[in-house]
Amino acid sequence: xxxxxxxxxxxxxxxxxxxxxxxxxxxxxxxxxxxxxxxxxxxxxxxxxxxxxxxxxxxxxxxxxxxxxxxxxxxxxxxxxxxxxxxxxxxxxxxxxxxxxxxxxxxxxxxxxxxxxxxxxxxxxxxxxxxxxxxxxxxxxxxxxxxxxxxxxxxxxxxxxxxxxxxxxxxxxxxxxxxxxxxxxxxxxxxxxxxxxxxxxxxxxxxxxxxxxxxxxxxxxxxxxxxxxxxxxxxxxxxxxxxxxxxxxxxxxxxxxxxxxxxxxxxxxxxxxxxxxxxxxxxxxxxxxxxxxxxxxxxxxxxxxxxxxxxxxxxxxxxxxxxxxxxxxxxxxxxxxxxxxxxxxxxxxxxxxxxxxxxxxxxxxxxxxxxxxxxxxxxx
Numbered sequence: 001x002x003x004x005x006x007x008x009x010x011x012x013x014x015x016x017x018x019x020x021x022x023x024x025x026x027x028x029x030x031x032x033x034x035x036x037x038x039x040x041x042x043x044x045x046x047x048x049x050x051x052x053x054x055x056x057x058x059x060x061x062x063x064x065x066x067x068x069x070x071x072x073x074x075x076x077x078x079x080x081x082x083x084x085x086x087x088x089x090x091x092x093x094x095x096x097x098x099x100x101x102x103x104x105x106x107x108x109x110x111x112x113x114x115x116x117x118x119x120x121x122x123x124x125x126x127x128x129x130x131x132x133x134x135x136x137x138x139x140x141x142x143x144x145x146x147x148x149x150x151x152x153x154x155x156x157x158x159x160x161x162x163x164x165x166x167x168x169x170x171x172x173x174x175x176x177x178x179x180x181x182x183x184x185x186x187x188x189x190x191x192x193x194x195x196x197x198x199x200x201x202x203x204x205x206x207x208x209x210x211x212x213x214x215x216x217x218x219x220x221x222x223x224x225x226x227x228x229x230x231x232x233x234x235x236x237x238x239x240x241x242x243x244x245x246x247x248x249x250x251x252x253x254x255x256x257x258x259x260x261x262x263x264x265x266x267x268x269x270x271x272x273x274x275x276x277x278x279x280x281x282x283x284x285x286x287x288x289x290x291x292x293x294x295x296x297x298x299x300x301x302x303x304x305x306x307x308x309x310x311x312x313x314x315x316x317x318x319x320x321x322x323x324x325x326x327x328x329x330x331x332x333x334x335x336x337x338x339x340x341x342x343x344x345x346x347x348x349x350x351x352x353x354x355x356x357x358x359x360x361x362x363x364x365x366x367x368x369x370x371x372x373x374x375x376x377x378x379x380x
Contacts, residue, residue: 001380003339006289007257009371010344010380011047015228015250020055022248023222026209030216033059033081033202035223037067042295042368043227043253044377049074051379061221065090068099081126081160081221085136095119100159104128104138106149113153126160126200129187131180133166140187147194160200160219161188169207169232172241177208181215207231210239228252229353229364251352253368254344254380258337259308261287262328271325272317277302279316284329286313288340291322295371296342299360306340309333310347313340343367 001010023032034057035041040048049071052060060076062068063084071080082101086094091111094101103109103125116123127146130137138146150158163184168177184203191198201217206225208215228251230236240246263285271277271285286308292298298319305312306326313326328334343351353364360367 001378003256003376003378005376006260007294008255008376008378009042009044010254010256010378011043011051012250012252012254012380013051016048016051016226016252017055019226019228019249019252020052020057023209023220023225024056027216027220027222031058031200031219032056033061033079033219033221034226035061035205035221036071037061037063037083037223038369039371039373041224041227041365042371044373045070046074047377047379049076052076059219061223065093065099069093069097072097083128083162091115094123095121100124100126102126102128102136102162103146104130104136106146109146109149109153109156113149113156116153116155120155122155122157124157124159126162126202127158127191127198129161129163129184131163131183131187132176133164133180135164137163140183140190143187143190144194147191147196150196158191158196158198160202161191161198162202163187165203165205165208165215168205168211169235172234172238174211174238177212177215181212205231207235210235210244211242224365225249227368229368232363251344253353255342255371255375256344257288257290257340257342259286259334259340260289260323260336262334262336263287270317272301273320274318277317282329283316283327284334285316285325286328286334286340288324288326288342289322290324290342291320293321293372294375295367296324297356297360297362297367297370299362300356303359304356305351306342307344307346307349307351308338308340310349312349312351 059079061081065086068080080099128137130139165177200219202219204215204220206222228249265283267281269279301318304315311331316325353367356367357364
């Protein structure tokens with residue numbers, strides 16, 4: 001792909017649609033809430049909403065009010081589930097933009113209930129149940145109080161009940177996930193016994209969708225799998241041990257830049273801040289206009305490789321705020337402004353988000369979600 005930019009991200013629409021088809025097959029007849037939080041996992045909210053608009057996807061799942069408003073601006077006219085916290089001062093926007101918020105505070109429920117009465121409209125909400133992750137959510141011992149609050153506001157509709165798994169990705173032992181699922185089912189039983197009939201139960205993130213049929217219920221919330229990555233090595237191993245096929249997910253994103261300078265450095269010369277790398281022989285460097293402010297993690301210093309003309313070029317010295325230096329000594333024919341692949345494939349070589357995460361001591365989610373929103377995204 002030809003790009004007019006110095007640094008850019010390419011989004012493979014065909015790969016995205018293939019991933020969505022795989023997810024749709026796993027989901028069966030369940031509704032899909034495509035997770036697009038964190039700028040669509042770094043892929044670009046505008047671009048991903050554009051790809052999803054005409055697909056058989058009922059919901060977007062966002063984290064913030066700002067993401068929900070942006071999705072509406074980008075043409076999304078179907079359901080939006082907000083899984084994060086909406087400030088009390090901004091709850092009017094729930095009605096204005098037709099958002100279905102997740103609730104786990106009594107004060108939020110009461111304020112939404114009064115707003116629904118004031119505007120003579122119905123507000124659909126999703127109750128988040130705490131089952132052992134101990135983040136956002138209502139403990140089972142307090143569910144009765146929340147149901148009593150719902151009874152006071154007949155225009156507040158309890159449309160969904162959800163939870164989130166704490167240890168479904170990081171292990172092949174899924175006993176804790178099953179424990180959480182048991183608590184969730186107990187909560188739903190209590191809610192139904194109290195006379196409420198939520199339409200949508202949802203617990204299935206990407207890992208649960210890939211591994212556990214009994215977590216899917218009426219709605220599933222795929223995230224990382226939409227973008228062609230496995231939630232973890234353990235998830236992939238568990239999936240394959242269950243007989244799953246190898247090629248159902250394809251990474252969607254490539255990250256590229258151009259060479260801003262080529263220079264020869266003498267032997268025994270230091271490269272970059274802190275003098276953390278010293279040459280042992282005459283070295284040819286390519287200077288790239290990318291750094292940690294763009295999302296290229298500082299932990300990649302002296303560890304990572306980029307791809308130049310289909311060959312690996314190691315990062316030398318510390319990653320700077322806006323620059324990195326790579327060794328092109330053994331790569332012939334490199335020119336100023338040649339394209340460099342930071343993430344993605346070039347010829348037979350590949351630098352994946354998983355590989356970058358391994359180098360940086362983190363997870364693929366972080367590598368992707370920290371990509372700068374200022375970097376242009378191009379649909380390929």
